[in-house]
Amino acid sequence: MLDEALLFKWMAAFDHQIQTDKAYLSGLDAEIGDGDHGDNMARGMSAVMHTFKTPDQSVAEQLKAIAFALISKVGGAAGPLYGSAFLRMSKAATDTQQLDQLIQIGADAIADRGGANFGDKTMLDVWAYVPAMLEHHTLSSAGLAQLAANTKPMQAKKGRASYLGERSVGHLDPGAVSSQELFQALLLAQADLKTSPNPAMKNGTDL
Amino acid sequence: MTIGIVLVSHVAELAQGIAKLIQQVAPDVPLTLAGGTADYEVGTDAAKITQAIEANPGDELMVFYDLGSAKMTLDLVAEMSTRAIYRYDTAFVESAYSAAALAQAGVGRLEIEAQLKPLRIK
Numbered sequence: 615m616l617d618e619a620l621l622f623k624w625m626a627a628f629d630h631q632i633q634t635d636k637a638y639l640s641g642l643d644a645e646i647g648d649g650d651h652g653d654n655m656a657r658g659m660s661a662v663m664h665t666f667k668t669p670d671q672s673v674a675e676q677l678k679a680i681a682f683a684l685i686s687k688v689g690g691a692a693g694p695l696y697g698s699a700f701l702r703m704s705k706a707a708t709d710t711q712q713l714d715q716l717i718q719i720g721a722d723a724i725a726d727r728g729g730a731n732f733g734d735k736t737m738l739d740v741w742a743y744v745p746a747m748l749e750h751h752t753l754s755s756a757g758l759a760q761l762a763a764n765t766k767p768m769q770a771k772k773g774r775a776s777y778l779g780e781r782s783v784g785h786l787d788p789g790a791v792s793s794q795e796l797f798q799a800l801l802l803a804q805a806d807l808k809t810s811p812n813p814a815m816k817n818g819t820d821l
Numbered sequence: 822m823t824i825g826i827v828l829v830s831h832v833a834e835l836a837q838g839i840a841k842l843i844q845q846v847a848p849d850v851p852l853t854l855a856g857g858t859a860d861y862e863v864g865t866d867a868a869k870i871t872q873a874i875e876a877n878p879g880d881e882l883m884v885f886y887d888l889g890s891a892k893m894t895l896d897l898v899a900e901m902s903t904r905a906i907y908r909y910d911t912a913f914v915e916s917a918y919s920a921a922a923l924a925q926a927g928v929g930r931l932e933i934e935a936q937l938k939p940l941r942i943k
Contacts, residue, residue, distance in 0.1 A: 648863070650863070650864075654864070685867045685894070685897060686866065686867050686868055688864075689858045689862065689863075689864030689865065689866065690864055690890055691889055691890035691893060693864075693865075693867075693890070693894065694867075694890065694893035694894045694896070694897050695893065697897065698893075698897065727893050727896065727897070728889075728893060772889070773889060774888070774889070
């Protein structure tokens, strides 16, 4: 169930992870891309955290605000990709709050926007597998790390890395790694809500 | 139907450079640009692209771009706009130049598109 409290904790945990790993993610991107993925995501997530300052937003409204923050602030390919995922999740959130269904809708949006297939060494190689893991309660930190690691031997068929052809083999895809962090943040947020179910939300000191 | 040309690039100077090249052969074709991010870094910006599309007085907008993420941001913006937008996966400089030159000569969009076909590279 994706409610306001979980969405806030999820995005706060993701923001924290992205800000911490900004240089690491840009470093991964420098190996096979344009070297700005971490900085772009950090800028986008700062904008995302600002959207929580607007009080009394429904999950759908909040997801839409997150989408627009990412679309307008990220600047690289990750902006329209993550943005499209959250935008379509926002549209679906009026009908379902089930996480596995929402993430599946997000994964479909990413596939449509970027035109990538499984195994093209993109963020889709993480997103595509998460809905089933959520549905069967098998989503784990180790599983997510494995999904991101799977992109290492792949040859990039989409994105800036595809210009490198075979030379893209042997490097992690930065979008897959930030997606791994997104869903690790979800696990953290879910665990956190179990221990402190009534978080001090919005206008909190961590904003 | 007036044709307008829109250039979308990761780099402001790249869009401006192609615009300079185009204006030599197509001074009367409406031309608008979206280059770089809002703070003139390398990247694409949905708000800038929206502005370039809405500000172009052409009836049919032929849009050319440099690399993949420009295409995705452009598609997002196009979905939210009511303008007639046509996006081409063609060599950026050559296709924008020939579309503008043909539009200046009064050639229609479909005929221009036929000429752009061999320039499709992405």
